[in-house]
Amino acid sequence: MTPRGQAPVRAAGCVLWRRSRDGGLEICLVHRPRYDDWSYPKGKLKRGETPLEAALREVLEETGHHCVPGAALPTARYTVNGRPKVVSYWAAEATDGAFVPGDEVDRLAWLSPAAAHNRLTRPGDRIQLTAFLNTVPTT
Incomplete structure (x- = not known):
C-alpha cells in the first residue's frame, strides 16, 4: 500500500525491438487514440x-x-488520476506477427532508437529506451 492507502495500479510492457534489413535496430511504439500518445506496448x-x-x-x-x-x-513509477502506477518492463525481440489496428491501438511505428526517443510522448519512458540500448545484443 502507498502512504495514501491506495494499492498501486500494476502494469507491464516491453520495449519491443527487431533488426532492420540493414542490421540496425528498430523500436516499436504504439499510438493509443484514447490518450493520443506514443508509448511502448x-x-x-x-x-x-x-x-x-x-x-x-x-x-x-x-x-x-x-x-x-x-x-x-527499469520499472516506471508515476501517478495517474491521483493513483500510483507501477509498470514493469522487459526488452523483447519481435519474432513473427502482423499489426491490425484496433480501438485501443490505432497505429504502430518501427523507428530508429533516435526517432523513438523523440516520438515517445512521456519523457519518463526514455529511461527504458536508454537502458535497453545499454543491454541490446550487438550482433
Missing part, C-alpha cells in the same frame, strides 16, 4: 498474472507480434 495485469506474462500478452494484443523476452528494464 503495455497494460494492466490481470488477476493471477505475473508481470512478465502480462507484458507478453499486451505486446501480442497491441502489436500482433509474438516476442522473446530479454533483460528486465
Whole structure:
C-alpha cells in the first residue's frame, strides 16, 4: 500500500525491438487514440498474472507480434488520476506477427532508437529506451 492507502495500479510492457534489413535496430511504439500518445506496448495485469506474462500478452494484443523476452528494464513509477502506477518492463525481440489496428491501438511505428526517443510522448519512458540500448545484443 502507498502512504495514501491506495494499492498501486500494476502494469507491464516491453520495449519491443527487431533488426532492420540493414542490421540496425528498430523500436516499436504504439499510438493509443484514447490518450493520443506514443508509448511502448503495455497494460494492466490481470488477476493471477505475473508481470512478465502480462507484458507478453499486451505486446501480442497491441502489436500482433509474438516476442522473446530479454533483460528486465527499469520499472516506471508515476501517478495517474491521483493513483500510483507501477509498470514493469522487459526488452523483447519481435519474432513473427502482423499489426491490425484496433480501438485501443490505432497505429504502430518501427523507428530508429533516435526517432523513438523523440516520438515517445512521456519523457519518463526514455529511461527504458536508454537502458535497453545499454543491454541490446550487438550482433
